[in-house]
Amino acid sequence: MSSENQNGSLQTTFNNGVATVQFGHPASNSFPRQLLDRLTSEINSLSLKENVSVIVLQSDGAKVFCSGASFDELLQVENEEQGTEFFSGFAHLINAMRNCSKLIIGRVQGKAVGGGVGIISACDYVLATSESAIKLSELAIGIGPFVIEPAVSRKIGKMAMAEMTLAAHEWKSAEWALENKLFSEIHNAENLDNAVASFAQKLSSYNPEALQEMKKIIWEGTEHWESLLIERASITGKLVLSDFSRKALTQFKK
Numbered sequence: 605m606s607s608e609n610q611n612g613s614l615q616t617t618f619n620n621g622v623a624t625v626q627f628g629h630p631a632s633n634s635f636p637r638q639l640l641d642r643l644t645s646e647i648n649s650l651s652l653k654e655n656v657s658v659i660v661l662q663s664d665g666a667k668v669f670c671s672g673a674s675f676d677e678l679l680q681v682e683n684e685e686q687g688t689e690f691f692s693g694f695a696h697l698i699n700a701m702r703n704c705s706k707l708i709i710g711r712v713q714g715k716a717v718g719g720g721v722g723i724i725s726a727c728d729y730v731l732a733t734s735e736s737a738i739k740l741s742e743l744a745i746g747i748g749p750f751v752i753e754p755a756v757s758r759k760i761g762k763m764a765m766a767e768m769t770l771a772a773h774e775w776k777s778a779e780w781a782l783e784n785k786l787f788s789e790i791h792n793a794e795n796l797d798n799a800v801a802s803f804a805q806k807l808s809s810y811n812p813e814a815l816q817e818m819k820k821i822i823w824e825g826t827e828h829w830e831s832l833l834i835e836r837a838s839i840t841g842k843l844v845l846s847d848f849s850r851k852a853l854t855q856f857k858k
Contacts, residue, residue, distance in 0.1 A: 608704065612639035613664070616646060621657040623650050623706075623809035628664030630672035635719060640673075640693035647700040647708075658817055659704070660800060661727060662711035666793070668839030669712045678844065679853055687841025688834075694719045694751050695833035701726040702755075705816050707807060711800045712736045713793065715775075718810060721768075722752025725759045728822055731800050732787045736778040740765075742835040743772040746849030750836040774852040795845055849850050 612629035627633065627643055635643075647759075650656050663669050673694065679685045701708055701723075710727030715737050724730055724738070742749045749756065749769055757765045764784045768776055781787045791799045807815070843849060 611636045614642050616827040622804045623656045624660040626662050632668045633663045634671045634672040634674050637693045644697045644700045651704040658804050659706045659708045667714045669714045672718030672720050679713040684841050687840045687844050691837035691840045695837050698726045713826045725755035729788045731789045734778050737775040739775050740768045741772050747840050747843045750840050759786050828837050
């Protein structure tokens with residue numbers, strides 16, 4: 605199935621128990637809220653499909669995996685309620701990925717910023733390329749990666765997460781991400797698709813019930829994220845209205 609409009613594109617294809625979900629947006633694969641909601645709904649739907657064992661999550665193009673939330677929509681936030689609603693989009697997506705009964709493989713072909721790093725962190729296994737640099741730039745605009753922090757910290761640890769967050773203007777290399785367990789494997793760009801397909805098919809050949817039980821074990825102890833991530837969205841929704849953030853966003857807009 606597929607859907608496409610001014611808010612981006614989303615397409616799902618099926619092959620031998622593997623569902624490949626591909627998202628895209630002209631603005632560096634950023635996520636307007638509608639696209640986030642569509643991806644969240646798709647993950648929830650695939651979780652219930654008995655003929656699907658594994659999900660591959662990937663994006664359009666070659667250079668950017670995901671640049672995070674839509675900057676245009678961020679600039680439109682005018683009050684705390686809108687701010688909480690805006691930032692809860694990634695909270696809902698991460699919780700959908702966490703609760704999904706299927707293992708999720710991330711295919712990361714390029715750079716990822718902010719919420720894009722959160723999506724990678726919510727995948728169960730990630731194959732990337734040497735071009736897949738990552739960055740958490742939220743402090744530079746007066747907020748912080750509060751919603752995605754639990755997912756990022758769970759993968760790379762608090763200290764590595766803090767290092768990324770405080771060096772808000774610094775790209776971390778794919779090798780750094782591999783060393784810190786955000787990435788599971790790194791491949792040459794021309795070999796990435798074959799590596800993803802091979803791993804996904806191998807995984808889908810295993811006992812589906814065993815895979816589902818493994819998914820539960822991988823995410824043990826995160827049940828409180830249902831409320832925690834929304835609380836974090838509220839914090840960020842307040843900060844984005846600060847004078848500092850307004851000024852920083854105005855400069856970015858210029």
